[in-house]
Amino acid sequence: MSIDYELTRSTTHDRLVGQLEHLSQGHDTKSLASFAKAYLGMYLDLEKSISPDERVKLLADEDIIDSIWHGFDYLLHNPPEITPQIIASAYVEEARLDIGYILLAALDREIRQQNKVPELDDGLMATMICFYYVNRNELENRWVGYYAKTHSKLFADTLVEFWQAIEKLGSNQKPGFREILYKPEYIRILQDITLPVMRVFAHIKKYFLKNLLLAAFQYISLDDLLQVCKEHIENETDMPVVNRVYWLSTAYLLSPATYKDELFDYVGRTREKALPMLDFIEALLNRDVEQRFALSADMLADLLYMIAPKFRPVRDQFGNLDDNVEKIVRLCILLREDKSTAAQQAISRLKKIRVMRLYSEFL
Numbered sequence: 009m010s011i012d013y014e015l016t017r018s019t020t021h022d023r024l025v026g027q028l029e030h031l032s033q034g035h036d037t038k039s040l041a042s043f044a045k046a047y048l049g050m051y052l053d054l055e056k057s058i059s060p061d062e063r064v065k066l067l068a069d070e071d072i073i074d075s076i077w078h079g080f081d082y083l084l085h086n087p088p089e090i091t092p093q094i095i096a097s098a099y100v101e102e103a104r105l106d107i108g109y110i111l112l113a114a115l116d117r118e119i120r121q122q123n124k125v126p127e128l129d130d131g132l133m134a135t136m137i138c139f140y141y142v143n144r145n146e147l148e149n150r151w152v153g154y155y156a157k158t159h160s161k162l163f164a165d166t167l168v169e170f171w172q173a174i175e176k177l178g179s180n181q182k183p184g185f186r187e188i189l190y191k192p193e194y195i196r197i198l199q200d201i202t203l204p205v206m207r208v209f210a211h212i213k214k215y216f217l218k219n220l221l222l223a224a225f226q227y228i229s230l231d232d233l234l235q236v237c238k239e240h241i242e243n244e245t246d247m248p249v250v251n252r253v254y255w256l257s258t259a260y261l262l263s264p265a266t267y268k269d270e271l272f273d274y275v276g277r278t279r280e281k282a283l284p285m286l287d288f289i290e291a292l293l294n295r296d297v298e299q300r301f302a303l304s305a306d307m308l309a310d311l312l313y314m315i316a317p318k319f320r321p322v323r324d325q326f327g328n329l330d331d332n333v334e335k336i337v338r339l340c341i342l343l344r345e346d347k348s349t350a351a352q353q354a355i356s357r358l359k360k361i362r363v364m365r366l367y368s369e370f371l
Contacts, residue, residue, distance in 0.1 A: 017069045032078035041106035044113035049146030080114035095138040096173035108139035125154040134166040141183035164200035199227040214250040234262040308343040309354035317363040340370035
């Protein structure tokens with residue numbers, strides 16, 4: 009059912025025409041927030057194809073519209089003090105602060121008018137970053153990518169502070185974490201955020217942890233990474249199985265002599281643990297980390313001994329190997345192509361192990 013916009017504008021006029029100064033000075037945040045949501049494209053009944061300004065004009069007549077824009081501008085340049093902790097509290101309570109919608113709309117409108125992203129003070133920029141991730145909207149939000157490039161450290165610090173505040177309130181949600189991990193435009197933030205996130209947060213979902221550790225191999229000191237692994241392995245007794253596999257695998261890759269026995273004992277003979285380890289090693293090999301990290305012949309042999317016996321190299325009717333077996337064969341080939349004495353000795357050791365004879369053709 010379509011909206012009678014003329015009736016809506018008339019009703020809005022009657023309600024607000026007597027308090028235009030109040031609206032212009034940003035005092036009526038409830039009313040301004042409703043117009044901000046229209047601007048942001050958050051009302052399903054409003055046409056998304058028209059400009060944000062036009063969406064607001066569907067709801068307010070000419071007597072009211074200038075006061076709305078003045079209210080937006082006033083609050084953007086005279087915002088109340090809103091910290092990441094305040095926004096986190098509202099987020100955990102499944103509430104949304106009216107001021108957030110207004111600031112997001114006001115910033116976007118200023119960018120459209122001036123055709124450039126303004127420089128905000130650090131406090132307001134942090135506020136805008138938090139509001140962006142909890143008050144999702146239909147706009148392009150060009151300022152997010154701009155600040156991610158020009159203020160990556162502040163961006164990263166803000167998100168860590170915001171997520172910490174959420175965690176302290178009993179939630180493990182991290183708004184924006186997925187974007188930072190997976191979207192290439194946030195690469196500078198990922199570089200700044202990787203180590204703090206691993207140090208600060210105990211509970212990281214397994215599919216996030218894998219990519220976070222892969223990023224760590226690229227962007228942070230390997231000594232720092234090993235220390236973080238050590239802390240998680242020693243201090244988290246109730247860690248999910250896959251998470252412990254990832255932490256232990258990373259620790260082993262960085263310090264095989266220290267963690268070989270512990271990793272072998274934990275993975276044991278179970279495919280449940282061998283699968284995520286194999287997947288993690290394969291993903292690491294696909295990353296451009298050769299300049300910082302390499303698998304030695306002895307490490308390749310260790311990994312093959314731990315993983316290969318759990319997967320029989322059976323071919324299908326077309327002669328193709330299972331995906332997991334293909335990953336194991338890749339490790340075999342890496343070892344086989346290593347012409348060092350250590351590699352030849354490692355291959356000889358593996359061939360003498362009964363359960364490894366299944367992979368003799370690849371070695």
